[in-house]
Amino acid sequence: MKNLEITIYNFIKNLKINTHFIGILVTLIVFSSCSLDENPQTVVEENFYNTAEELEIAMNASYSPLRGSYAEQIAVLDAHTDWGYGRGSRADYNDFQGFNSANINVAGLRWNAFYQSIRNANLVIRNAPLGSDVTQEEIDLIVSEAKFLRALNYFILVRNWGGVPIRTDVNYEQPDLVKSTAEDVYDFILQDLQEAEEMLPEIARNAGRPSTYAVKSLMADVFLTLGMYPEAAAKAKEVIDSNQFSLVPATSIEDLQYDLFGPEIVSSTEEIFSLKYTRELNQGNFLLFILNHPSTNLFNFGGAYAHYSESTNPFYINWDDNDLRKALWDQIDFGLGPNTLVSKKYVDQFAVNNSGAGNDLPVYRFAEVLLIYAEASARDAGAPTTEGMEALNFVHRRAFGQDIYSSNAIDFIAADYDLNSFVDLVLDERAYEFVFEGKRWYDLKRTNKAAETILNVKGITIAERHYLWPIPNSEIDYNDSMSSGDQNPGY
Template sequence: MKNLKYLILLLLFSSCQKQLLEDPKSLAAEKFYNTAAEVQGAVNAIYTPFRDINGLVTYIAQVDCYVDYGLGRGSYASLNDFQGLNSTNITRVGSMWDLFYLSIRNANFVIKNAPNGKEISQADINTNVGEAKFLRAFNYFFLVRNWGGVPIRTEANMTVVDVKRNTADDVYKLIVADLLDAEANLPITQPQVGRPTKWSAKTLLADVYLQLGKYPEARDKANEVILSDKFALVPISSTDDLQNIFGPTVVTTSEEIFYIKFTRQNLFGNYFVMFLNHPGTKFSGAGGFYGLHSETVNPVYKNWDNNDFRKGLWYPYNIGLDGNSLLNKKFIDPLATSQSGHGNDMPWYRYADLLLIYAEAASRAENGPSAASMEALNKVHRRAYGKNPLLPSTVDFKVADYNATTFLDLIIKERGYEFQYEGKRWLELKRTGKAAEIILATKGKVIAAKHYWWPIPVSELGFNKALDPVKDQNPGY
């Protein structure tokens, strides 16, 4: 299994890396996009910034300090105060901005140049451009939710240095347009695990519609994926069985919709695993930073049912702060070869996401939960208790006990349990307007206005003359 994961990643990167080494200018050159293999190599380059140690893996470490269930340590400890970013963390998120735009740039190369290829079929052009547009939308969705409106760079203006700050509405229009194109052109299945499919585009589009408050559209798009019968929750019977979903040797599962793939090889592995583990536990072969943790006195942990196997991912371990500290073993790899050699994939969209997107969107669209929306939530909940996700069980919630408001609260609670350390919680709390209430209740902290948005980085303000360093900066920075 390990060798298969490595082969997948090698196929994703080898053609692009070889071309870059032999001719650094070839990625942007017209001749590079003549064949299907060359275009695929250029598509592979869109993924490279995601796996950078300053990219999405550090992004999760950043935003999962802002949540109700966890805390940051060391240079991340200041984030526990919800008062905005200090200079260290401003630099960190600035690096993320640069990497998101690097991925966007690489996507723009494909979108612009692939249609001009002389030795590539129209079908291959459509598939590769569809993948590039999916990934461009994926990048902009992170940017707009963390920074608000941002400069839009597409294939049409990719050579222009000075680009104004567009509105958030403008960014979302591009995201939706890209995803509709991706939905139309991506295949139902991909020849390589880890590439987005038509179902990936539908799922991301459902999430975008949910973000925009377009609840009927989000419900219907999510339901298309459910009705496809292409995905299923992985059953479990213990906390340890969660490694069948998140473990380092898992190649793929029935619930994978779109993941960032890693393998247990130096420089090809998942750096984020270092943030969760302590050298003393031996859960990471590379030791661990234990930069993210929780406490036994945390209300989320205290009020969580002990029969829920997801709670079992937390375990007491003294990290030198007090006697109440907890660490989490969701992502572990005892045989990791290095800090950047953990084999665990990073799930961005799995079937549990899709079910809960549907549950919330359907309830909001219909002004309260239906049997279908409750069933979607109950599938995720049953699995967490070791029950068959498809059969009624003793842990089921009942429609009659909930209205629109209390059902939303239930979904938010369930998401907090299901997606711990997957980089989703903070954006969900912001989107639902629950951040201030939940953080005050669980951590006793008042969120400063500036903490809701990250600062436009100096790297952008310094070279983009279309931006005003004062007027275009987010408030408080």
């Protein structure tokens, strides 16, 4: 069972060593992005961060807020798509007119969580080198892990909020920080990743920890987002050429549900970096409750079916019926009509409560690295490359239940595509592959295809204010180096 295996992997257990550490951990986690004048870290610095065990506990405190918000983040992002819809108050997300007051507040909670994770990473980066009973190798490892996680949080922030304050291990105690430009945030992200890349091992020290290939994958994604295509292709190729990863084979939707996204998987050959969840109270995955419908019996706590799609949507209509991934939708009429589609990508029939499913959430898996390489190599060369086309075909073959690494009649042929049509082909494959993994909105924005795509599919003109989320009022009100003029357009 996954609970036992996760314990063996030592990912969660250090959060529960004893009450002394729990008290310190609570101190580490307490944080408000509006920057009250906190001073509990003085006690922490004097009594903590002295052993490898304490460093790992502190590092776990950086994962906790990110894990807590990532499921909701995915749901929101995939309502900002051509195929996704939100129900009830969540319909605001797919109206593409910006957030209403309720969803502004919820977005602020996610902002707080990402900065909480950053703050806890900053504490590790600052204090680990001062440990009294820790080796330099242990320091380098934990600091690099913290920099990876800090970079990941800032990558989430900059793509959704644009320029933000850069809180580091040097200035995190300062309540008043200016809003940095998006360019400066990206520079900071790449600096963190370049340092982490050198120190993290090729094989993650246990499940849920980053390896150097997780760093390279994140770097490839950052470079792709910035339009630095040679660099994106090179980093993705390093991951591919490592021979550390392979796609999980599939011949049925059950293979996808249970072998790739299942609740009892500790890790797979495809996993590069995932946020880990387990069937324990306060340690499980909430996304299943958000997405599932009770009638499917695929989640034992029913489900809120708060996000859905429609079989009349052109995205779904144009999707090949032979693609296994298309079958990860159930057609269910829950009051919005018989064409309503509910996701059954993530299933767990033995969760411990509605937020206690065991399914991990992939941040980077090998399929994405292959598709990053396919797109970036083509953009770099000015046309689809042989290797890039084969990378795309690997993912495509798996989706049709075929042998992944053998040529097939369903293969795409490079000669049939120029650069633009090939990029569109890759974007389509990414759209099918990463449903409810929070990738599509980012793809539409970075390729400047959001306005055209949403207008064509949903008939909606995206409001300018919808492209960036509102900076929380608490940040503007309590950060004296920011003002209402720093708010994103339209808010």
